[in-house]
Amino acid sequence: MSAPSTEKIEKVIKSGLCTRCGSCVGLSNGAINFADREGDCLPHISAEPDAVRAARIAAACAGAEADFNALNTAAFGADAGRHEYLGHFESIGIGHADDPQTRSEGASGGVLTAILLWLLERGEIDGAVVTGMDERRPWLPKTFIARNAEEIRAAAQSKYVITTVNEILPEMEAFTGRLAYVGLPCQVHSIRRMQAAGDTAVKSIRFVFGPFCGNTLHFSSIKSLLRSYGEKDHTCIKRLDFRAGEWPGSLRIEMQSGRVIELPKFHANYLIPFHIMKRCLLCTDLANEFTDISGGDAWAPVYEERGRGFSMVFARSAEGSRIIREMQESGALSLASLEPDEALKMHSHGYDLKKRGAFIRMEFLTKLGLAVPDYGYELSGFKPKRYVMEAVLDQLFLLFGTRVSRAALEHVNPEHMGAIFQRLRTLWKKSTHNIKREQLGE
Numbered sequence: 001m002s003a004p005s006t007e008k009i010e011k012v013i014k015s016g017l018c019t020r021c022g023s024c025v026g027l028s029n030g031a032i033n034f035a036d037r038e039g040d041c042l043p044h045i046s047a048e049p050d051a052v053r054a055a056r057i058a059a060a061c062a063g064a065e066a067d068f069n070a071l072n073t074a075a076f077g078a079d080a081g082r083h084e085y086l087g088h089f090e091s092i093g094i095g096h097a098d099d100p101q102t103r104s105e106g107a108s109g110g111v112l113t114a115i116l117l118w119l120l121e122r123g124e125i126d127g128a129v130v131t132g133m134d135e136r137r138p139w140l141p142k143t144f145i146a147r148n149a150e151e152i153r154a155a156a157q158s159k160y161v162i163t164t165v166n167e168i169l170p171e172m173e174a175f176t177g178r179l180a181y182v183g184l185p186c187q188v189h190s191i192r193r194m195q196a197a198g199d200t201a202v203k204s205i206r207f208v209f210g211p212f213c214g215n216t217l218h219f220s221s222i223k224s225l226l227r228s229y230g231e232k233d234h235t236c237i238k239r240l241d242f243r244a245g246e247w248p249g250s251l252r253i254e255m256q257s258g259r260v261i262e263l264p265k266f267h268a269n270y271l272i273p274f275h276i277m278k279r280c281l282l283c284t285d286l287a288n289e290f291t292d293i294s295g296g297d298a299w300a301p302v303y304e305e306r307g308r309g310f311s312m313v314f315a316r317s318a319e320g321s322r323i324i325r326e327m328q329e330s331g332a333l334s335l336a337s338l339e340p341d342e343a344l345k346m347h348s349h350g351y352d353l354k355k356r357g358a359f360i361r362m363e364f365l366t367k368l369g370l371a372v373p374d375y376g377y378e379l380s381g382f383k384p385k386r387y388v389m390e391a392v393l394d395q396l397f398l399l400f401g402t403r404v405s406r407a408a409l410e411h412v413n414p415e416h417m418g419a420i421f422q423r424l425r426t427l428w429k430k431s432t433h434n435i436k437r438e439q440l441g442e
């Protein structure tokens with residue numbers, strides 16, 4: 001039987017609710033670690049953390065419980081409202097970093113990187129928690145504290161495989177100065193829980209920023225793609241970019257041999273149903289709702305056709321709004337304001353997946369007696385056809401996620417697979433357009 005202090009974490013791991021945010025590992029003083037980063041990447045408890053650490057870990061873990069109202073209060077104060085789809089916000093904009101280099105090096109409009117650079121230059125922060133690629137193992141992401149512009153720039157771009165950002169908590173705790181923190185929604189949930197609990201590990205954080213997140217993939221996605229091209233050894237990767245080149249960019253893998261494998265982002269998306277981290281299917285935060293500022297891609301034909309990167313940006317806190325305003329005034333950022341309805345429509349697919357699909361999936365799992373996260377709020381009342389659509393989608397996720405399907409996939413040419421996937425996705429999006437937009441945000 002597990003000791004009481006790690007019981008909660010063990011339960012979260014065993015029930016499939018672990019988000020891999022890394023907080024338990026970071027707070028455990030070596031007692032918990034990620035045993036298999038290139039596999040399931042689950043925390044492994046090798047020793048019992050002392051009682052104080054165990055209590056901190058339990059308070060930080062957002063895998064089973066992330067009360068959105070409590071997180072909203074922790075981030076924005078008790079009086080702040082919360083839009084159930086978009087989260088709390090003061091303004092929404094579409095635009096990009098004005099510096100062409102920052103814009104082109106970023107995942108979409110380079111906005112998150114531009115914000116960090118601007119804050120560092122003005123002395124508002126002394127460092128930024130960012131996620132780049134590991135120099136020693138360039139096929140894996142690595143979180144670090146960037147202390148200069150070059151390091152911030154090196155971490156630009158999205159990483160679409162599991163990142164365990166909060167492992168860096170000990171370094172954050174030891175840091176003297178003010179930090180900006182950049183993390184995915186699930187990682188931010190844990191940070192906000194720690195802030196609410198007064199944990200010293202997060203005392204240096206002055207600002208919290210983060211990308212939108214539809215989902216993340218297991219590292220098996222990269223290994224599988226390589227095998228499709230006849231490359232057996234992922235440790236021969238010299239450089240891995242998930243959004244290389246002109247927006248929306250390509251998944252680009254450069255091997256030590258000099259061979260370059262490249263797939264347009266929308267084609268590489270075919271890997272999602274096969275390698276998605278299943279916990280993402282139970283997450284209800286697309287737009288990183290508890291950050292000071294969050295940014296996503298400005299998905300709309302009018303922007304996509306222009307090629308150069310555009311971001312959708314939410315200024316959520318008063319400080320977030322101030323940063324956006326002053327950056328615009330100083331010519332660091334160009335943003336045009338956007339109405340909430342438009343913002344919803346531009347990501348209707350993502351909101352449908354995470355705000356409606358996730359709640360329906362949780363309903364299905366609860367009926368089966370399986371564990372689901374508690375977000376302290378629930379969206380319900382969806383039409384029967386939305387349930388039917390979800391049942392079909394979930395069967396596909398189950399089928400594609402099996403070892404057999406993954407193995408079979410490797411025998412298909414990724415370029416053909418990507419093109420087919422994109423066509424099917426467009427067809428699917430068109431045929432479910434009305435179901436997905438009906439009642440959205442009501």
Ligand SMILES: Cc1cc2nc3c(=O)[nH]c(=O)nc-3n(C[C@H](O)[C@H](O)[C@H](O)COP(=O)(O)OP(=O)(O)OC[C@H]3O[C@@H](n4cnc5c(N)ncnc54)[C@H](O)[C@@H]3O)c2cc1C
Nearest residue numbers: 106107108109110111112113131157159211213214296297
């Ligand atoms: C896993 C994942 C899923 C996403 N899903 C969607 C989606 O469904 N819809 C959508 O509109 N946008 C999504 N995004 C966001 C989008 O890809 C861009 O990150 C966002 O538009 C910000 O672009 P930017 O040019 O301003 O950021 P950049 O200037 O490129 O800066 C990105 C910052 O995010 C940090 N970062 C990157 N990847 C990670 C990671 N995996 N974990 C922690 N920190 C990271 C980097 O350190 C960097 O500081 C996703 C991003 C990620 C990482």
